[in-house]
Amino acid sequence: MSGSVGLARVLEPAGVLPQAAWRLDASPEIGPDEVRIRVQRLNLDAASYRQLAQKHAGDGAAIRAEVLAIVGDRGKMHNPVTGSGGMLIGVVEEVGPESPLQVKPGDRVATLVSLTLTPLRITDGLRDWDGLGEQVPADGTAILFGRSIVGVLPDDMAPELALAVYDVCGAPALVDRVVRQYSAPTVLVLGGAGKSGSLSLAAAKRAGARTTAIVVSAAERDALQRTGLADEIAIADARNPVAVFDAAGANDITVVCVDVPGCEHGAILATAPGGTVIFFSMATSFSAAALGAEGLAADVTMLVGNGYVPGHAAFAVDLVRTVPAVRALFEARVAGD
């Protein structure tokens, strides 16, 4: 077990998992259950890049120097201020004999675990990056552990599109699983026009649910309406519990995809007794959810949105392939980024 989660790569402090570590050993020699990837591009987490850009007032050279310093110091691209990382694209270079991952040398892959736990060495000084965006062309090596997640990039999608899908692929897979525990349920998605929101709607609809979306603006409503993913769409502030309930009533399943704090109580109030709330937003407050449900005497199951469900990457890619409206929505988002 200990090898498979990367404990041997933790340099300090000892005894923690790689994500909690301050510094990892990023040397390119792999252990028997590890995989080495030749890195082609980093995709920095949006919050991390924003913090760096603000700190250096948009000075690309300074931003680049700080990314190099972080990776050099920590052995991983783990922004110490935001605590976030991102993901990367590369080509599989070597696969240890005991690796359980389904990849072979030459496969073009994206890592689906965070850069905050991925041993990373950069060897080109990031010379091809101007420091002015989240997409970072890079040369170097990254290590995957036995217990890791990696997605082979599909041939029929631009890497940017695949990455955008992989970034939120846990959501539709978990929505699918929960919807199938009910019989023809109603599903409410807070933030239905976003990436995880639209995929959640598509997964819910395919699994037989009736869908309602809450969005923040008329522009989002119109864009979502064209996709046909939501049977009902309402414009409301997801942070206002009364507004959410008035707009959506009580649903069997409520999915929170709005990345702002304060959406817990509205989600709970809009979920019927015996229903389930799935929190995918990283802005979710554990105590607001726990105390909120108790305070409302709400008999609802509340799930921490786990970013991993077996087969989640292939499931999300299949949704994008087979539902043209989802693909169009994602392609528009990728083009706008």
Added chain:
Amino acid sequence: MSGSVGLARVLEPAGVLPQAAWRLDASPEIGPDEVRIRVQRLNLDAASYRQLAQKHAGDGAAIRAEVLAIVGDRGKMHNPVTGSGGMLIGVVEEVGPESPLQVKPGDRVATLVSLTLTPLRITDGLRDWDGLGEQVPADGTAILFGRSIVGVLPDDMAPELALAVYDVCGAPALVDRVVRQYSAPTVLVLGGAGKSGSLSLAAAKRAGARTTAIVVSAAERDALQRTGLADEIAIADARNPVAVFDAAGANDITVVCVDVPGCEHGAILATAPGGTVIFFSMATSFSAAALGAEGLAADVTMLVGNGYVPGHAAFAVDLVRTVPAVRALFEARVAGD
């Protein structure tokens, strides 16, 4: 709906639920679906009392003055620093004609929703409280909404014991529900010697599970061993994922009852694929849980421990009544407080 959750009692800011409000209307006149309680005692949340005691260096008069000021300013005992409240004991004085709560005038009750959302007026200046403990004798009035939770105090238990049980009664009821979704599962409880931990072990065992407890010291191990609630007991630091896994292996269900930050990864690592982690600790970090499971490629269901399950108070009281070891453990804790 809007009346039943107490919106009419919110003075500022408008449009939020009572718990999120800065100030409530605590006037004693009740609406048609409300209940008025004549308050006898407040039971301050431990974190809240500790903060007040530290701030005032144990000066009882100053602590009392601040509690009075908070209740006067906010219309509820909602500590603005810790965000926490507590619960209260009193006697039902008046029941609105449309109240769905199963109480009648004269019933001695404990409120099972937080003081952070309970309109409260204190009329005796807390003259019978020396400010030196969490138990606050008080006279005044409190209001319950339609959608609220209240427990009638059992005749065969001291109020202190009943309150201690009610304080954590959501845990055993939810553990019972989850255990029954598996067939003869293994259940690991982090913090098994505490109040919610021991009740969780008792509930798991009654529902047919094999139980393992992780505790922090030899004293806790010995106390728990005498109860027979755990089939296995290990001493380990719940914040050390590797230590937790080494001590407990992979379990079907893991219950987190340790009230310190950093227990998420150990709980996830010690849960088998297809298993469930129930987080009852209010120190749980949502993002540590979500990112941790993804980083470990852990296919586990993660539940926010909802403090409300229908019938939870009666369920917990019944466990204490029928399992002498649990009652002994609680009585020792209450005597030690």
